[in-house]
Amino acid sequence: MCGIVGGVAERSITNILIEGLKRLEYRGYDSAGLALVSEGQLLRERRVGKVINLDTAVEQSDIHGSLGIAHTRWATHGKPTENNAHPHVSGKIAVVHNGIIENYQVLKQKLQDLGYVFSSETDTEVVAHLIADALKENNNLFAAVEKIVPQLEGAYALGIVHTDYPDELIVVREGSPLVIGVGIGENFISSDQLALLPVTNRFIYLEEGDMARLTRDSIEIFAHGQAIERPVKELDATVSHASKGEYKHFMLKEIYEQPEAIQQTLSQALNGNTLRDDFLKDAEADFSQIKQVQIIACGTSYHAGMIAKYWFEQLIGLPCQVEIASEYRYRSPVIVADTLYVCVSQSGETADTLAALRDTQKRAAANNINIATLTICNVATSSMVRETNHHLLTLAGPEIGVASTKAFTTQLTAFMLLVLKVGQTKQQISAAQLGEIAATLWHLPSVILKTLQFNNAILNLSELFVEKNHCLFLGRGTQFPIALEGALKLKEISYIHAEGYAAGELKHGPLALVDNEMPVVILAPMDDMLDKLKSNMEEVQARGGELFVFADENSEINSKDRQHVVQIPTISTWLAPIVYSIPVQLLSYHVAVLRGTDVDQPRNLAKSVTVE
Template sequence: MCGIIGILGTEAVAPRLLAGLRRLEYRGYDSAGIATDHDGLIDRRRAAGKLDNLAKVLEDQPLPGTTGIAHTRWATHGAPTEDNAHPHATDEVAVVHNGIIENFKPLRDELIARGRVFKSQTDTEVVCHLISEQVEKGLDPVEAVRVTLKRLHGAFALAILFRSNPDLLIGARLGSPLVVGFGETESYLGSDALALAPLTQRICYLEEGDWCVLTRDGTTVYDRDDQPVERPVILSGASDVTISKGNHRHFMLKEIYEQPIVVAQTLRAYVRGFEGQVSLPTEDFDLSSVRRVTIVACGTSFYAGMVAKYWFEQFARVPVDIDVASEFRYREPVMEEGGLALFISQSGETADTLAALRHARANGQKIAVVVNVPTSTMAREADLLLATHAGPEIGVASTKAFTCQLAVLATFAANLARAKGRLSADEERNIVRHLSEAPAALNGALAYDEAIEAMAPMIAKARDVLYLGRGPDYPLALEGALKLKEISYIHAEGYAAGEMKHGPIALIDENVPVIVLAPSGPLFEKTVSNMQEVQARGGQVVLISDYDGVEQAGEGCIATITMPKVHPLIAPLVYAIPVQLLAYHVAVAKGTDVDQPRNLAKSVTVE
């Protein structure tokens, strides 16, 4: 979602603000802007589209000033135009905002009735006018912000600049993350630690409802009751090295190729190979009493959770409910006291998932989270943190975060099974052995990159594509379809293979490629039977299987992709590679923006 950076500096800030925005590009955006306070006025530069457009504006019209705020916007209210780009400003105040002001419409109507003139279609502009009104009445900026925050409903992270106070920045957060950074002679605001990494490693995370006042004399943090509070200052550990694509054409391809390494790193944190045991930080977390698990996530993380449901029920024999986070609270789920609620998120800031976490906590659930950012809000609010070790993921379409989530969830399933007395020592050793084989198998899958690239133009011609799988490969079919939709803009759907004859088979003709995920194993023959139903109706099948599977069922397919033969436990990790590569190469063939697909954001911090 949108990115924020603010600098209360001692030297020109515009170049550093632009550099900070570049570090936030991975979040997804469709416009950007910078505002500074200098010579008694607020000055802005904004542009629709990519940051290069803003850089050209700044080159033509340099922006002086030692205090400033900057923003990359992902449109929610109003089209991605320059007028709707942040920062929004009046003569007195400039504001950047992540999130949604849910009551902006009545506030806007009220402000217009009092003669305020709006220049954008955004919800954010009401914040500018509300603060400006208070300043124009004679309130000092801190009091003006305090009064205004009480009127805002929804989710927001705000950074606020004042014309009459160039030595002041104010930030606030409710439902959307905001970080304060501490330098030797400067102070900073950022939507995450990565944005501030070149500027400082000393940061604090604002908690829910906090707001902060940054001055030359120091920083004061207030809680939601406007009481001064101390928040711990930590070392962020975020790398200040500019993240590059290396020798790869896109970040997404680089991250696909990083999977053997990052999955190995993740497993190393949770597996004791010599002892044949999984080892999770569950000392203060009694898993033996867990009678039901509720998994909640969005998008790709939801599909990781679907795979985990198979594992939890197979190994631990514990029933599992799984929900899309945006639906979870609204169906009024029945949750047993002391149950386990498991939340999965790459960023740890996903708004729907975070709201679901708090709902589950309020209903007496123990909270476990699988996240890639161990300092995120979800990580800080969990009883049990299970961090993935994927490293920064820049491509908007998730790849390595997904396989690392699967690695963590497999170890968690084994740990739960052991705690429930469902797993013998020999069975646990076998699980550990198979998990330890995953990095090499992922490497083996990557060896077929060129073959997948060669067949991609054939899929790129399609308007519709279907993916089929059974068992844990059904969520992989959903994930493959999602990847293709996200970055190539081809309509794609994933189905449980046995469901084809219950409706979707009506879609089959010679113009609809069907991608079939069918590793050798107990469900192979049934999957092939469903595949043959497709072929009998003229369907164009691409079979993804191992050598034995391709030998048995490859005849009549328009293409086959041969994977290493692996144990069914790790098949979801390995078969993620070909569906990711296929989506990637199809998108390249179509000429789309692979790393920053239209309309998408990396971290969705609004509901």
């Protein structure tokens, strides 16, 4: 959510800023703006809606400058209006901001008492006025920013320019990601390196509390007032290229990329039907000591963790707990020695998960409790990867659609690899069983390809959902989290109210909702729970419910009146949740398209949730 782009160069950077914002559209936003410093003037354009609206306005005003900042805003304080869009200005200063200034009301009142007039409802505008006030005592932009930062409470990434300092771009990172793009005779900033790939593939990743001063020819970074060096890392630009190609939406493209993404994720860990010797080798000492696992995640990643709980406990007999990060971080959980804390996040910057990690590490250190931490993540340079003892990457490539697809299935793949590695290290899984699961993992991409061939059949089913307002998803065992995930997908992008339930809970409440207007989606792999699931299906039909069943091809579940069946290729029980993710993704996608919603950027949502 929200996106920052900025730069200082010899050339005009107007088009670079606009292109950068377009590359950040996947993050979710409701307005966009930019500010340029040109010949002692501050030139600003802001527009509500898509970046194309801003692009048109900039083209018409024909503004240019070699120093500037730009922003896409996802509303937190104040409605999506032009006045609330970034950059925010105080005199000669312009500021862009990701995150939330939690104490902005107190700061705003103090500034108003000093005579400052606010033109927006945002928390960000206080930053611009604070800097302006600090500059009255110190004619140094960096020093003024340095002075006001301790007054800010919350999470923020800031980009700041001033007309009297036409060769300086000041940045601050505290709780919200920010990278520096290193060029030749020019330097840039962004909340995601993806935005800067047209101009550089060399990046510096700022750490918590870092401040930096960028000019055309220099980058100075400070931590706690001391000058420091941060490494420059090169990124393979081809890996991070994001284009819809022949697909109508990023989401559909990313659904079809899942076989390759899973293959890539597997290749880092498997050598034939065994684990590679170098796979998580540096974690073996920690794995040998752990007595339980605690998974912390949000949204779709939380659902992946729910499935991993079954695997940890049933496959290798290791106790495992899963918790929503936003709940975990605020309930003062007991830190248990010899626990592996696994944080799961597509971006590696999810605010609640990152805060939960940091709090756990801090409390464990304060009480001298031995724990190990590991991140499962899609971004190698993310905060979580840098701040945990170990990491396991999901090699999914960029995921642009807000509704996660390939990130989810690669998280599940990574979790299974992690379970196998921990089980092997602790000698809790036999070589024969490990080899059997590894062989099935290699077979997984081809099973998903076969499942994708049912796209047209799922499209036909989706037509029956277009006029519906509610839906139930039912599953048992590891399919229960897939039912939750299917309901989440349908809610996110089609705006149909949907709920996922453990099918055994049907008689404990949800059955009251079932009537002839309630579609019920059933996930029915070949497992020990199939007969019980068939009984649940009978209960739904007896109340007039219409069934939409994704069933194993050998399940003997067939289509009949008000029971629509798509037969899914047979797969091992262990890996069935990965395969059954595919049809619920396709169903949600097609329903959303038929209902005419914005599939890739659904209302009110953002891809990377970097604020609470």
